[in-house]
Every structure is written in C-alpha cells, then in structure tokens.
Amino acid sequence: MINNIETYLYIAVFLFAIGLYGVLARRSLIAVLISVELMLNAAMINFMAFNRFLAPHPAVGQICALFIMAVAAAEAAIGLSIIVAIYRKMKTINVEHATELRG
Amino acid sequence: MKFMMDLFSAEGMATLSFLGVVGLTFIGALIAVGARNIFHNVLGLALALFGVAGLFVYLNSPFVAMMEILIYVGAICIAICFAIMLSEPLYLPKPPRKPIKLLGAGLASGLIFAMLGLLMKKTTWVAAPERSTDWSITTLGHFLLTKYALIFEVISLVLLVAMLGAIVTARDGRGET
Structure with missing residues (x-):
C-alpha cells in the first residue's frame, strides 16, 4: 500500500474534492482561501507521487513542488491583503455581500 | 496472532504510521472546511498540512516535507491568523447556511471525485524506462x-x-486617501 502510486493519487483526489466543496459552499473569503490552499496541496501530492514512482529523475518533481509552494505563498499574501482592503471598504468579508460591480 | 506479529514488524509499523498520517490529513481537511468558527478552520488547515508533510516523507523527500512545514504551517497559516484578526470580529452572529447550496457544492465535488x-x-501508469536513484539534497x-x-x-521575482x-493593496487601497 505504501509503495503504490494509486494510494497517493486517491489521497490527492479526496483532498482536492474537499477543497472544491469548501470553495463552493463557504461564504467567508478567508475560508475560501483556506480551501484553495487544500486544493494546491492536492496538486503538490500528485507531483510528488509521479516524481517518486514514474519520473526519470527524482529532482524535477521536487522542484515543481517547491515552485507551487512559492506561488501559493505569493497567492496567500496578495489574497489576504485584498481581504483586509475589502473589509476596510465594505465592513464585511462575506462573498455574497461584496457585489459592488453588479449591474 | 499472525496479524499481531505483522503489526510489530518494521513494515507493519510503517504501514500503521502511514495510516496515521493519512488520517491526520483527512481529519484536518474536514475540520478546515466543515467547522463554522474561522479560527478552527485555520487550525484544521495546519493539521492537514502536517499530514501532507508526513506523506512527503513517505515519498522519499524529507527536504520538501521540511519546506512544507516551514512555508505552509509557519508562514501561510500565521498570515491567515493575522488576516482573521484584522477583519470581522468572531463574536458576530453568522448568517444561517442554505442547505440547497451545500447540497449543490457536495454534488459538484462528489462528481469531480x-x-x-x-x-x-x-x-x-508506466514508469520511465531509465530512472535515476539520486535523491540527495545536494543534487537538488x-x-x-x-x-x-x-x-x-x-x-524570487514573483515573491x-x-x-x-x-x-x-493593504496599506490604504488606491487613491482617495
């Protein structure tokens, strides 16, 4: 079970599905951001599993995972600053109340 | 009896702790999505990320596991905590959830799963015909x-x-100061 690629892929799919549910169902912007982090982690598990079992050289997948991590850090920084700015302007971080651009 | 013997061999212990790590990941992810208190969500996320780091150890990459704990648990979760402190107070009553929306989200994610x-x-899955066995951090x-x-x-540029x-963005928005 430990040395089988499908185990890791199923774990990644389950994590991705949980993250997708969070993105669709939650209404607080911060909760949506947390769910997106879960989905990014699922993608990273996929990269690492393919790297462990299939790739010709084991460094490539690890570099991909590090790249995803850096992009996730940048995304969290930007996203959180946008959330703080939205809260200052509208006094709410509910997704359904932030509808200023609606026609 | 044989099962008990298997459990205490090296392999059995490895499988057992693997199951523990997977359980940690799933429980953390469910808390991160399911709990109503936003602070519990962040703690669940940290738990799930610890589990994912454990999975990376099982995938032969202790360096990436360490980076996962450092960057995700150490930096991103703390940044989210600060954002929670700077936005809505936790004691405000939350609007009730609409069951139809939860059902739709569950259906969509279940379908994707x-x-x-x-x-x-x-x-x-077909492995590459020639695979290097060099896993050292030096090579990385x-x-x-x-x-x-x-x-x-x-x-580095993106960061x-x-x-x-x-x-x-967070200082005072654009213009009209």
Missing part, C-alpha cells in the same frame, strides 16, 4: 542553480512583486 477516481482506475541544489536556474529566479503588491 468520482470522475477523477474512474479516470485513475482506467489508466495504467545543483539542479536549482544550473538547469533550473530560470525557475529559481522567477520564483518580490507579490510582497510589494500586498503592501500597496
């Missing part, structure tokens, strides 16, 4: 500074731009 699972079941560092130097530089953008 089933589809990807079926796809995975149908695929046969050499690759990052020779063959993948561009990626390394792009990461710099993101940092500046975050400061500009």
Whole structure:
C-alpha cells in the first residue's frame, strides 16, 4: 500500500474534492482561501507521487513542488491583503455581500 | 496472532504510521472546511498540512516535507491568523447556511471525485524506462542553480512583486486617501 502510486493519487483526489466543496459552499473569503490552499496541496501530492514512482529523475518533481509552494505563498499574501482592503471598504468579508460591480 | 506479529514488524509499523498520517490529513481537511468558527478552520488547515508533510516523507523527500512545514504551517497559516484578526470580529452572529447550496457544492465535488477516481482506475501508469536513484539534497541544489536556474529566479521575482503588491493593496487601497 505504501509503495503504490494509486494510494497517493486517491489521497490527492479526496483532498482536492474537499477543497472544491469548501470553495463552493463557504461564504467567508478567508475560508475560501483556506480551501484553495487544500486544493494546491492536492496538486503538490500528485507531483510528488509521479516524481517518486514514474519520473526519470527524482529532482524535477521536487522542484515543481517547491515552485507551487512559492506561488501559493505569493497567492496567500496578495489574497489576504485584498481581504483586509475589502473589509476596510465594505465592513464585511462575506462573498455574497461584496457585489459592488453588479449591474 | 499472525496479524499481531505483522503489526510489530518494521513494515507493519510503517504501514500503521502511514495510516496515521493519512488520517491526520483527512481529519484536518474536514475540520478546515466543515467547522463554522474561522479560527478552527485555520487550525484544521495546519493539521492537514502536517499530514501532507508526513506523506512527503513517505515519498522519499524529507527536504520538501521540511519546506512544507516551514512555508505552509509557519508562514501561510500565521498570515491567515493575522488576516482573521484584522477583519470581522468572531463574536458576530453568522448568517444561517442554505442547505440547497451545500447540497449543490457536495454534488459538484462528489462528481469531480468520482470522475477523477474512474479516470485513475482506467489508466495504467508506466514508469520511465531509465530512472535515476539520486535523491540527495545536494543534487537538488545543483539542479536549482544550473538547469533550473530560470525557475529559481522567477520564483524570487514573483515573491518580490507579490510582497510589494500586498503592501500597496493593504496599506490604504488606491487613491482617495
């Protein structure tokens, strides 16, 4: 079970599905951001599993995972600053109340 | 009796702790999505990320596991905590959830789960014919500074731009100060 690629892929799919549910169902912007982090982690598990079992050289997948991590850090920084700015302007971080651009 | 003997062999212990790590990941993810208190969500996320780091150890990459704990648990979760403190107070009553929306979200994610699972079941995974067995961190560092130097530089540029953008956005927005 430990040395089988499908185990890791199923774990990644389950994590991705949980993250997708969070993105669709939650209404607080911060909760949506947390769910997106879960989905990014699922993608990273996929990269690492393919790297462990299939790739010709084991460094490539690890570099991909590090790249995803850096992009996730940048995304969290930007996203959180946008959330703080939205809260200052509208006094709410509910997704359904932030509808200023609606026609 | 045989099962008990298997359990205490090295392999049995490895499987047992693997199951523990997977359980940690799933429980953390469910808390991160399901709990109503936003602070519990962050703690669940940290738990799930610890589990994912454990999975990376099982995938032969202790360096990436360490980076996962450092960057995700150490930096991103703390940043989310600060954002929670700077936004809505926790004691405010939350609007009730609409069950129809939860049902829709559950259906959509369940569908994605089933589809990807079926796809995975149908695929046969073929390993590369010639595989290097060099897992050392030294090689990783050499690759990052020779063959993948561009990626390394792009990461640092992206992080710099993101940092500046975050400061500009969070300070006082654009204009009308």
